[in-house]
Amino acid sequence: MAKRIAVVGTGYVGLVTSVGLSDFGNYVVGVDINTRIVEKLNSGTATIYEHGLEEYLQRNLKTQRLSFTTDIDAALKAAEIVFIAVGTPPKEDGSADLTQIERVVHSIADNLDAFQVIITKSTVPVGTNRWIERELTARAPGKEFAVVSNPEFLREGKAVQDFFHPDRVVLGCESEKAREYLEDVYRALNLIHVPFVWCNLETAELIKYASNAFLATKITYINQMANLAEAVGADIHTVARSMGMDGRISPKFLHPGPGYGGSCFPKDTRAIASTGDEFGVDMSIIKEVIAANEIQKERVAERLAFLTGPLKGKTVCLLGLAFKAETDDVRESPAITIVQRLLEQGATVNAHDPEAAHNFKALFGDRVTCFDTEFEALAGAEALLIVTEWNEYRNLDLARAREVMTGNVIYDTRNVLDSEKATSLGFVYAGIGRV
Ligand SMILES: NC(=O)c1ccc[n+]([C@@H]2O[C@H](COP(=O)([O-])OP(=O)(O)OC[C@H]3O[C@@H](n4cnc5c(N)ncnc54)[C@H](O)[C@@H]3O)[C@@H](O)[C@H]2O)c1
Numbered sequence: 001m002a003k004r005i006a007v008v009g010t011g012y013v014g015l016v017t018s019v020g021l022s023d024f025g026n027y028v029v030g031v032d033i034n035t036r037i038v039e040k041l042n043s044g045t046a047t048i049y050e051h052g053l054e055e056y057l058q059r060n061l062k063t064q065r066l067s068f069t070t071d072i073d074a075a076l077k078a079a080e081i082v083f084i085a086v087g088t089p090p091k092e093d094g095s096a097d098l099t100q101i102e103r104v105v106h107s108i109a110d111n112l113d114a115f116q117v118i119i120t121k122s123t124v125p126v127g128t129n130r131w132i133e134r135e136l137t138a139r140a141p142g143k144e145f146a147v148v149s150n151p152e153f154l155r156e157g158k159a160v161q162d163f164f165h166p167d168r169v170v171l172g173c174e175s176e177k178a179r180e181y182l183e184d185v186y187r188a189l190n191l192i193h194v195p196f197v198w199c200n201l202e203t204a205e206l207i208k209y210a211s212n213a214f215l216a217t218k219i220t221y222i223n224q225m226a227n228l229a230e231a232v233g234a235d236i237h238t239v240a241r242s243m244g245m246d247g248r249i250s251p252k253f254l255h256p257g258p259g260y261g262g263s264c265f266p267k268d269t270r271a272i273a274s275t276g277d278e279f280g281v282d283m284s285i286i287k288e289v290i291a292a293n294e295i296q297k298e299r300v301a302e303r304l305a306f307l308t309g310p311l312k313g314k315t316v317c318l319l320g321l322a323f324k325a326e327t328d329d330v331r332e333s334p335a336i337t338i339v340q341r342l343l344e345q346g347a348t349v350n351a352h353d354p355e356a357a358h359n360f361k362a363l364f365g366d367r368v369t370c371f372d373t374e375f376e377a378l379a380g381a382e383a384l385l386i387v388t389e390w391n392e393y394r395n396l397d398l399a400r401a402r403e404v405m406t407g408n409v410i411y412d413t414r415n416v417l418d419s420e421k422a423t424s425l426g427f428v429y430a431g432i433g434r435v
Contacts, residue, residue, distance in 0.1 A: 001184050002026050002065075006079035008104050010037055010068060012048055012159065012263070012329070013121055013152045014085030019056045020163040021083075022066035024188040029075040030068040041068040049328040049355045052160040072104075076111040081181055085121045085152075094270035095278075096125050105132050109139035117178045119148045123208050123268055125275050129172065129201040146178035149201045151208035156262065157326030168195045172204025209275070212268040213286050218253040219260045220289045223296045226256035226433025236433025237415065256432045258334040258387055258413040259296035261323035266293075266332045297334045300385070300413055301341035307409045307430055308383050312346030317381035317405070319374060319396075320388025320414075322356035330359045334413075335387045343367055352377040354390055375404055382407030389414040398425050 002025045007018040010030040018030035032038050037047050044061055046054040060066035069075055076082060086100035101122060108118055118136070120129055129149045136145055149172030154162040169186060173179050179198070183190065190196070197207070226236040236256050244251025260266070269290050276283030305311050323333035330336065333356075342349050349368045353360065357370035371377040374393070378384060378401050386393055394416045402408070408427050410417065415431040422429040 003080050003181060003185055004078055005029070005081045005083065005185070006031055006072075006075040007083040007085055008032075008072065008075075008107075009084065009086035009100070009122070010041060010047070011085065011087065012050075012156060013154065014083070015041070015046070015048060015057075016050065016053065016154060016159045016163050017083055017085055017121060017152070018066060018068075019053060019060055020160070021185065022060040022063070023056055023164075024185070026065065026185060028060075028066050029078070030066070031070070031072050031075045032068065033070060033072075035070055038068045038070050050157070050159045051326065056160060072107050073111055076108055077113065079116065080114075081117045081119060081185065082108060083119045083121050083150075088122050088124055088267075088271075090267040090270050093274065095274040096123075096267070096271045098124065098128060101128065101132075102135075105135050106139065109136050112136065112140040112143040112145060115144040115146075115177070117146050117148060117175075117181045119150045119182075121150055121152045123151060123212075123264065123271075124149075124205060125271055126202050126205045126209070129205060146173070146175035147201065148173045148175075148178055148182065149204035150182075151204060153208070153211065156329050157324060165192070166194055168197055170197045170199070170204050170207050172199055172201040174200055209268055209272040212264055213272050213289070215253050216260055216265040216269050216293070217285065217289045219255075219257070219265075220292045220296070222254045222256050223259065223432075224292060227296075227299070229433040230435070233435050234433075235435065239433075255389075256415070257389070258300045258338065258432075259293045261332040261334050261336075263329060263331040266290075294337075297337040298341065300334070300338045300387075300411070301345065303430065304342075304383060304385055304409075304411050305345065307411055307428060308407065310345070311342060314346075314382040314407070315348045315350060315380055316342055317378045317384050318342075318349055318351040318368075319353075319377065319384065319386045319393050320390055321351055321353035321360040321370075322388050322390075325388055325390045328355035328359055330356050330363065333360075333387075335360065336363065338385070338387060339364060339368055350377045350379075350381060353388065354392060356388075375400060379404045381405045383409040383411065386410075386412045386414055386416060389416050393417070398422055398427070402426060 005028045008031045010032040022028040044058040088096045091097045133147045229236040240254040273283045321335045410427045410429045412431045
């Protein structure tokens with residue numbers, strides 16, 4: 001049976017969830033406090049870049065199973081199920097700031113009437129869903145509800161694909177009635193045999209943090225191995241490929257780079273370290289990962305300066321600003337630290353990114369010039385620095401780059417270019433973990 005659903009927060013997670021759940025045949029109202037986002041979405045324009053998202057958005061708006069509103073009270077009153085998908089950014093001390101969650105929970109309490117299933121998709125520290133239960137009981141006494149933890153694992157850049165074909169769906173659910181609702185909501189995934197993990201609230205919350213912290217650790221591990229490969233004259237790609245052939249290791253997340261970024265790994269690693277401190281449990285591995293990742297980002301500008309000589313007065317062309325390819329998201333992108341260091345050292349930064357330039361400009365304004373094409377950004381540059389692994393950079397016309405650049409240094413922090421070709425054209429080429 002199709003369910004009436006409110007999804008609160010229509011950012012990366014909430015928008016994909018709204019569109020996906022309505023495509024499963026449910027009636028979905030996406031709620032956001034941002035009027036501009038709501039207006040754009042109702043007009044059929046996706047507010048984030050994700051492959052295929054706009055088509056799904058338009059299709060489901062047309063069926064009238066999907067709409068967006070700023071009226072949270074009306075949306076909550078009409079819903080049998082509420083998904084919470086608001087942000088949980090880090091506080092100064094690294095712990096998660098739950099202000100947005102708290103505000104939504106209070107709205108839910110104010111509007112609670114008949115039985116409602118409240119599902120947390122936002123990444124929240126262990127114990128938060130238990131707190132939501134207590135808060136709703138205290139603020140809406142006698143009302144019937146069930147709280148479920150349903151952490152989201154989508155990857156930005158592959159969000160639509162991940163929504164429709166997740167590796168697993170984790171459901172911290174302790175109510176039989178809520179379980180029946182969830183089986184209806186996710187029936188389409190059951191049909192394609194997606195594994196469902198049913199567990200208690202705390203287990204579901206910890207699965208999310210344990211997964212993200214593990215992936216951040218794997219990236220950091222291969223980054224440090226790449227640095228060592230450079231020092232000893234080994235090739236990290238052969239090392240990583242061979243490691244990945246071992247079924248116990250898997251080849252995924254063994255690509256060295258300028259450090260992990262994005263809206264999840266940095267904040268989730270800091271949050272789980274903070275949870276460890278709170279409970280007096282040693283999280284030293286994750287703390288080392290956080291520190292090593294900062295060093296990896298700092299290393300980029302240092303190594304570039306080693307290749308070019310002092311950066312003062314030099315023009316550097318940065319290709320890629322998003323924290324990874326196929327997204328316009330620049331939150332905690334390594335490019336931010338790198339550009340800051342380049343500017344501090346007196347370099348001029350010209351940049352290009354196929355999707356993320358507008359978001360980066362919002363952070364740096366006129367301090368960075370963003371161009372529409374790679375070659376405009378490369379013109380007059382002494383050095384080329386590749387920071388994001390966009391496919392279109394893999395086949396960059398290096399001969400033309402050589403013509404328009406005034407210098408000949410390439411530092412490829414994603415190892416996307418053909419190093420032999422670059423060298424044969426007279427470039428001084430450096431990658432990560434390669435000799
Ligand atoms: N982005 C990802 O790849 C990803 C993946 C998995 C999990 N998560 C988690 O999901 C959560 C959301 O992440 P995101 O990247 O979608 O965040 P986001 O910042 O893109 O979106 C949050 C949205 O919530 C809205 N909002 C804030 N307060 C609100 C309120 N009171 N009522 C209605 N709307 C409100 C904001 O306007 C914004 O549009 C976070 O906890 C994050 O850690 C994110």
